[in-house]
Amino acid sequence: MSATINRIGLPRDAYKGAATTLCAGCGHNSITNHMIKALYELGVEPHRLAKMSGIGCSSKTPAYFVESAHGFNGVHGRMPALTTGAQLANRQLIMLGVSGDGDTASIGLGQFMHMIRRNIDCTYIIEDNGTYGLTKGQFSATADLGSVQKKGAVNTFQPIDPCAVALTLGCTFVARSFSGDGKQVVPLIKAAIAHRGTAVLDIISPCVTFNDHDGSTKSYSWIKDHEESIADVSFIPFFEEVHVDYEPGTVRDVELHDGSHILLKKLGEDHDPTDRRAAMRVIEEGRSAGHLVTGLLYLDPASVDFATTERIPESPLVDLSEDELRLTKDEFAQFMSEFA
Amino acid sequence: MTNQIINDLTIQAATVNGSGSQTANLILTRAIFHMGIPVAPKNVFPSNIEGLPTWYQLRVTTQGHMARRDQVDILIAFNPATWHQDLRTVRPGGVVVHEEVFSTAEARTDVTYYPVPFSKLAKSKIQNDTLRKQLANMIYVGVVAGLLGIPWEALEHAVTRQFLSKPKAVPLNLDAIKVGFDYWQDNFSKKDPYRLEPMTGVVDQKVLVEGNQAAALGALMGGVTVAAWYPITPSSSLCENLIAYAERFRTDPETGEKRIAVVQAEDELAAVGMAIGAGWAGARAMTSTSGPGISLMAEFAGLGYYAEVPVVIFDIQRIGPSTGLPTRTSQADVGFAYTLSHGDTKHLVLLPGTVEECYEFARDAFDYADRFQTPVFVLSDLDLGMNLWMTPEFKYPDKPFDRGKVLSKADLERLAGEWARYRDVDGDGVPYRTLPGTDHPAAGYFTRGSGHDEHARYTESAESYAANMDRLSRKFETARTALPAPVIDESAGSKIGLIAFGSTHAAVLESRSALAAAKLPVDYLRIRALPLSAQVVEFVSRHERVYVIEQNRDGQVYDLIRLALPPALVDRLRSIRHYDGQPIPADAITEPLLESEAIPV
Ligand SMILES: Cc1ncc(C[n+]2csc(CCOP(=O)(O)OP(=O)(O)O)c2C)c(N)n1
Ligand code: SF4
Ligand SMILES: [Mg+2]
Numbered sequence: 001m002s003a004t005i006n007r008i009g010l011p012r013d014a015y016k017g018a019a020t021t022l023c024a025g026c027g028h029n030s031i032t033n034h035m036i037k038a039l040y041e042l043g044v045e046p047h048r049l050a051k052m053s054g055i056g057c058s059s060k061t062p063a064y065f066v067e068s069a070h071g072f073n074g075v076h077g078r079m080p081a082l083t084t085g086a087q088l089a090n091r092q093l094i095m096l097g098v099s100g101d102g103d104t105a106s107i108g109l110g111q112f113m114h115m116i117r118r119n120i121d122c123t124y125i126i127e128d129n130g131t132y133g134l135t136k137g138q139f140s141a142t143a144d145l146g147s148v149q150k151k152g153a154v155n156t157f158q159p160i161d162p163c164a165v166a167l168t169l170g171c172t173f174v175a176r177s178f179s180g181d182g183k184q185v186v187p188l189i190k191a192a193i194a195h196r197g198t199a200v201l202d203i204i205s206p207c208v209t210f211n212d213h214d215g216s217t218k219s220y221s222w223i224k225d226h227e228e229s230i231a232d233v234s235f236i237p238f239f240e241e242v243h244v245d246y247e248p249g250t251v252r253d254v255e256l257h258d259g260s261h262i263l264l265k266k267l268g269e270d271h272d273p274t275d276r277r278a279a280m281r282v283i284e285e286g287r288s289a290g291h292l293v294t295g296l297l298y299l300d301p302a303s304v305d306f307a308t309t310e311r312i313p314e315s316p317l318v319d320l321s322e323d324e325l326r327l328t329k330d331e332f333a334q335f336m337s338e339f340a
Numbered sequence: 341m342t343n344q345i346i347n348d349l350t351i352q353a354a355t356v357n358g359s360g361s362q363t364a365n366l367i368l369t370r371a372i373f374h375m376g377i378p379v380a381p382k383n384v385f386p387s388n389i390e391g392l393p394t395w396y397q398l399r400v401t402t403q404g405h406m407a408r409r410d411q412v413d414i415l416i417a418f419n420p421a422t423w424h425q426d427l428r429t430v431r432p433g434g435v436v437v438h439e440e441v442f443s444t445a446e447a448r449t450d451v452t453y454y455p456v457p458f459s460k461l462a463k464s465k466i467q468n469d470t471l472r473k474q475l476a477n478m479i480y481v482g483v484v485a486g487l488l489g490i491p492w493e494a495l496e497h498a499v500t501r502q503f504l505s506k507p508k509a510v511p512l513n514l515d516a517i518k519v520g521f522d523y524w525q526d527n528f529s530k531k532d533p534y535r536l537e538p539m540t541g542v543v544d545q546k547v548l549v550e551g552n553q554a555a556a557l558g559a560l561m562g563g564v565t566v567a568a569w570y571p572i573t574p575s576s577s578l579c580e581n582l583i584a585y586a587e588r589f590r591t592d593p594e595t596g597e598k599r600i601a602v603v604q605a606e607d608e609l610a611a612v613g614m615a616i617g618a619g620w621a622g623a624r625a626m627t628s629t630s631g632p633g634i635s636l637m638a639e640f641a642g643l644g645y646y647a648e649v650p651v652v653i654f655d656i657q658r659i660g661p662s663t664g665l666p667t668r669t670s671q672a673d674v675g676f677a678y679t680l681s682h683g684d685t686k687h688l689v690l691l692p693g694t695v696e697e698c699y700e701f702a703r704d705a706f707d708y709a710d711r712f713q714t715p716v717f718v719l720s721d722l723d724l725g726m727n728l729w730m731t732p733e734f735k736y737p738d739k740p741f742d743r744g745k746v747l748s749k750a751d752l753e754r755l756a757g758e759w760a761r762y763r764d765v766d767g768d769g770v771p772y773r774t775l776p777g778t779d780h781p782a783a784g785y786f787t788r789g790s791g792h793d794e795h796a797r798y799t800e801s802a803e804s805y806a807a808n809m810d811r812l813s814r815k816f817e818t819a820r821t822a823l824p825a826p827v828i829d830e831s832a833g834s835k836i837g838l839i840a841f842g843s844t845h846a847a848v849l850e851s852r853s854a855l856a857a858a859k860l861p862v863d864y865l866r867i868r869a870l871p872l873s874a875q876v877v878e879f880v881s882r883h884e885r886v887y888v889i890e891q892n893r894d895g896q897v898y899d900l901i902r903l904a905l906p907p908a909l910v911d912r913l914r915s916i917r918h919y920d921g922q923p924i925p926a927d928a929i930t931e932p933l934l935e936s937e938a939i940p941v
Contacts, residue, residue: 047780067784084568316777317600336733339547
């Protein structure tokens, strides 16, 4: 056994969860592994982690990492509401939401949008397979126009792009990646967790059982052929020294509120991740070219989250006692007398 | 002049929505209340912001009856659109104060008219152009004060009280009232029997509070820290009051930090979801809604029940089905709320019958939710929630919060981490929980609405499922005896009993005196919570006939009681229902009861 531990003294195993019950080869399982790696490397304290999800194969995955953390597998499409309430109750919790494309872009689209609008401090991961895995392969709203179901049905509707929706709503952190690309996913998860505000991470995650055939645009082979990464992301947490090993001029360094850094090495296009209009353009151009653009699309380092705007204290509301919550006897008597 | 009628009358002001009449109505109410006379105001308002007819009914009795009464003694007719209709409602011998220009050509001859040129007076006597429309309503207050003998001092008190936060408005309004007061003195002599006289006794130490104000204060005193809501009449004012009170009592004056989070959600699904998320994280959490919102909350309510998450859900009932009459009252959500959600879901329901109980039950609901780790519904209604009620001042709580079975880090250390989220350790069906953020490696567990074993792990095992459902039933039985017990008055020693709940209480009290006067004294049991207490069955067994009175079409609580009765007692139960959207008057109980008992009315 290797005795490797992270900065808070925990071994990697402390970040594992129950054995997965998903299909072998499911993209969601890869994301679970990236999650374990990211949380381990960041040294997230398990007791501060709150794993939230809706319903779907994707939403089951919080059971498969950091078993000792609290988790809440709620109802279909309503993870944002549960997350919002829990976050307000205890700002010390690190809210990590996992959802599917059905959970987010269909039944939960309203809550997804309103969570972004409020800028709730949480990470929102969409394990996006373009299908309803758990109910056996119906098209989801992120399925591309013209993509073909396993049984041959062709999707005749325009897809909803969660990243485009998020950007339009002023989301303060928008990224896309692919479940097979751990090198990109892991730093993005870390950056999303460090971000203060809603961080949306749309991870294309092929469903090997219902959506991994030639007619699908969310299959392993399609993604491999069409992926175009806008930047090579690396994340340096606040507790590590920043050292830049890229060529100057091609690297952009963005500092997050907690002092950690995201470094982006430009590949191809010169994408500035703090430019929202540029992000929209990149998505649109990729779409017309039939490319899947991955990477950190947009980041607002000055993001102010909902609880801060609402003047909720950093210390948990949950801990307040009678003395801090009730009116005093004098206040009560005075208040009552005003009804006379 | 005929015999005088003192301190026993109902005033009905017929005005137009959005015209500022509500302030005038409140000032009149407060002035009479200040004279020591019991008042019972009821607002009948449309689902509309401006321009539709609205009525304010102000009942005055020496006994302090607080139910609505179907009789108008004094009509104040301000609304040309409803003038003829309004005139028909006045009792023979009653009084009509009306805008002078309204035609009395083919009007009734059995009432006394006092025509007042309200518009002309407003134009000539009120200098303030922008406020003329609102202040015009004050003229009627002055006329009625003259008519009934309300002393000037009482009017001053009422106006000052009404504009506590806007002292500049006090003289403006008093001047307008004086216009009406003087007009009365200069132009009329008394031709009717109605008078108000100061009195003492009934009103002493009492205050006037709306149920939604009471519930908001109760929630604050119960320690609510997260509230999420979506606007809907008649529940909106609960959270709006909560926001206002929190601004005053839960905001750090130096830092501006708040000891509460109130979120206006995007819909009721989100509102209850946020409250459940917060309750799961350990906050005292609530949402407030009415009919259509309760329907939307159904799925989450089942999650709360099955995953065992504390949350308080207020339902300020209005009349359905569907959008129904949004501004009219009812008690028709009881059956639905009690079993809200699919599967074998059932909930704890508190049924406040007075504004004092709106305060107490709102406060204690958070204890019950924590103690039983489940959603607790507080069912009020539009009548209770949005009308002013006379009430004794509320009592300061004498107990600390009951946070229920929560294992702390120290507890977990003591147990060496050996615990199970859904294990029935104490035999009462209530398991132990830990809160997210508890710094112990054994604290975490995975909450889910899918099948789970004692350790909260996913399972589809038939035995685990059934065992868990049985434990939930056990928990429900524990709660049955812990919730507020029925209030029973058997002082009549009658073989006839009444059962009621919620805002119907006021009408029952009045009806009981009427029945006693008609030589039919009746006993009374008031239900204050669901599941039903065993005392309900016992009460039925002690009486030959028991009438269940409620404000819904189908006798929802009558049905629940029938289900609880042994077959031999079922025949004893009768049902009296009132469901026209207006608060139930005492006559709606007295008359059918006398008829049913074959006592001449
Ligand atoms: C209210 C409600 N409607 C329908 C379902 C059935 N259902 C379960 S999962 C699911 C779709 C999940 O799709 P997605 O979020 O994309 O997750 P995936 O399984 O693809 O990871 C549906 C429709 C449900 N659980 N609840
Ligand atoms: S059905 Fe699809 S999404 Fe669900 S576990 Fe299997 S591969 Fe994954
Ligand atoms: Mg999916």
